[in-house]
Amino acid sequence: MGASVNGELLLTQDFSSVGSRDRRFEKTVYDNVHGNINLEPLFMKFIDTAEFQRLRDLKQLGLAHMVYPGAVHSRFEHSLGVYWLAGEAVHKLQAHQGLELGIDRFDVKTVKLAGLLHDIGHGPYSHLFEREFLPRVLSGSHWSHEEMSVKLVDYMIDENHIDIDPDIVKRAKEMILASSDKPLPKGTGEKRFLYDIVANGRNGIDVDKFDYIARDSRACGLGCNFQYQRLMDTMRVMDNEICYRAKEYLTIHKLFSTRADLYRTVYTHAKVKAIELMFVDALVQADSYCGFSSQIHVPSEYWKLDDTILKAIETATDKEELKESRELIRRIRRRDLYQFCNEYIVPRDNLDHFKNITPQDIVCSQKASGITLKEEDVAVCNVKIDLSRGRCNPLESIKFFKDYESDEKFQISEDKISHLLPTSYQDMIVRVYSKKPELVEVISEAFTNFQRKTYGTETQVHETPEKKKRKTL
Template sequence: MPKLKIIRDPIHKDIKLNEEEISIVDTPEVQRLRNIKQTGLTCLVYPSANHSRFEHSIGTMHVAGEIAKNLENIDTELTKIVALLHDIGHSPFSHTLEVEGYSHEEFTREKIKKMDFTNYSPKEILEVYSSKGIEGSLIHGDVDADRMDYLVRDSHHTGVAYGTIDIPRLIRSIVIIEDSNKLGISEKGRNTVESLLTARYQMYPTVYMHPASRISETMIKNATLDAIHDKIFKLEDLSEMDDIDLISTLRNSEGTPKEIIKRIDKRKLFKNITTLRYSDLSPKERWTLINLSESSKHRLETEISEFYETRIFLDIPKPPKMVEHRITVLMDDKKYRLDEISPLAESLKNAYKKSWSMMIYLESETFNKMPELLKDGNKFLFKFIENTPIKNPILDVLNEHGTVQGVTKLSNLVKKSANDPEFHLELQKLIFCGLVTKKIEPVRGTFRYDYKSIYTES
């Protein structure tokens, strides 16, 4: 009789683990996740948000297994192991410290290569982890086990009421799309996916982008960057550290890193002097800001800080990812993207845009002494931004050809594969900033996406 262990989970209740899963849970790579907070420094706003990447990983493993059991020709056990390991490359405080090119996916791959498994090789696990096929889509796809777990778990631990999703019904609605080797949902699951979209949108400003969380996470990010630049530790060391290691190292350092972590310890946070909302910025200004490199942003912060003789941090979040909107829905034996048939999904994309904002933070001691900043806060930043032209191959193609019909044609003109994730990321950023428009055109019972540039460099 195989040995089983039952973990009691507040979200999924009893989660059963077999011998190999237990042995993987007990590895240092997974145990390290016990001391990495799932939601960064959100606990400074929601005191009970102390849940970890460890419990999220076990929850993701459980959900991935439940989905896999309902699908044909899926290796359920392999899928569960990959789901269990999907976050082992995270730095302390999770996504907060993905700085200077740090990629938790790359460090996850490197860790898996060095691990020993009973029934699978590291190569087999990595093939699924990196796959865009069915097993990989279960863990990091349009609607995946990762997202299903963290929304409900984060809602539970923060105490907000926005993350409620009918996970069992959503699991039952997931199907394999014939001839595409991808996952989609049946028509009966459409409303459940829409509830997931709504929950995620509501959690976005309430939890993930809460102003106090953003300030504290910007502070610890800058403390960490200063520590790396001061050679206190290396960027790659973050893949072995947990929250406790990092906090201890910063507390025992000297200079700026130590000062900032002391402020966080005492909750003596920087103050927000101005908020630049999506509608306050031109498309070019949005593009310039979201494409600032870490070094350029640091140089800009230094210039502004020296000019005003106080320390200033810029908080420029990445554009929100909205991958759930593109999941395939099967209706009347036809395939549609969710945002083609769901007015709610389409409207939420615009709502996400409008909820994006960047913030400028100032040391609390000088907050009340800076009337010149507060008086015209939404303009002073751009005195320091160089007026450089936008150089982008997608924009160049669209400016040359006018409206381009279909993403495949556009990718060919840009000389990129239609499946290239970097091409799609760049295109989505252009659309997000308002430099490119995307129009959905019905064509013979399906839909085509037409793209047009609305920006030319004068």
């Protein structure tokens, strides 16, 4: 498209084909992180379904609200936030490189739909259900919430008779799976960069992280000085990949370090993990009667599972089969939690060959005493915290450019970055809990013996406090 001025053809962006919309049919909601979010009619068709509204009953941070009272936000507002940021990201690329990249209305709708529905497949209490509960009851299961999201998208469309272009749905589902282990299907190469916006499997920089880092920090009362707006304002597509100005490498590192801080202080807080361990035990006990794990492959049944299962177990006083599960939940309510004994960080030299520590490892390290430990007395939590790329420097997988006049993209080598940044990118923390207060001292001693036997020394920072050891029922 172009206009003629003094006989010269000036190229202009035809925004009518990609950016204009009829605002008469939009709705606006106010979000406490992003402000006003405009919802277009196509996306309202998905939002106004029972399956999407279910996200209101899935807390974003699972059981963390029992330690951080403000962490009661849900997957619903997070999904709206990712939808909004996905739209903002693709519109910024469109404004700066629209003609070059050929971004059209189809692309915009696809990216926004992927952002809206990327978490639709989460189970009760989010990652706890997928990572802690299911492996206990379904050995060897490779179920993922991303794959269930894809199944639920199809189910929602059929169940609610949503009229939508099948090609938009197909590509949106591919974008939802982009960060999983599954390779992208053939045919995504033409606009591969679009698959990096919502769930970035290439380098981990995506609007999903932008939203949950800002939202979780706000809800938990923590400061957040990571500025995702700078990255969105300055990003650029080069050779079908979203790249960033070299001067922003510290901003990108702040993204990953802030995420790691949230994992350490909120997501894997010692008390949060104690509560999670107890609730997972309750779910495992209840599963044979309630059949939660039998619903994970059937979308028509799965969408009915949400955080209300805790209350359902707790109030089913007439069900003898749920007695042990009810008692564990009552203990959580009374703050009679599994007692944290101690923890240690696995030495860096041992990370390559580390295997998860089990209750059996601790019990087998007990020396002769008047009390004989059993595996069911001990709970072990193996916590991995990294900068999103395991033991690798996350900056190594990111492409940078010098300035907007340059057509060259490059990586920043480790010897050229600030010496104040870390040279190790992963922690593995082993925590041990006693399920009975009177066994804290015995389990703590066995845990110390395990460290000496495994590493030749005590790797914990300090001994278990005497006050905790003396605690009894």
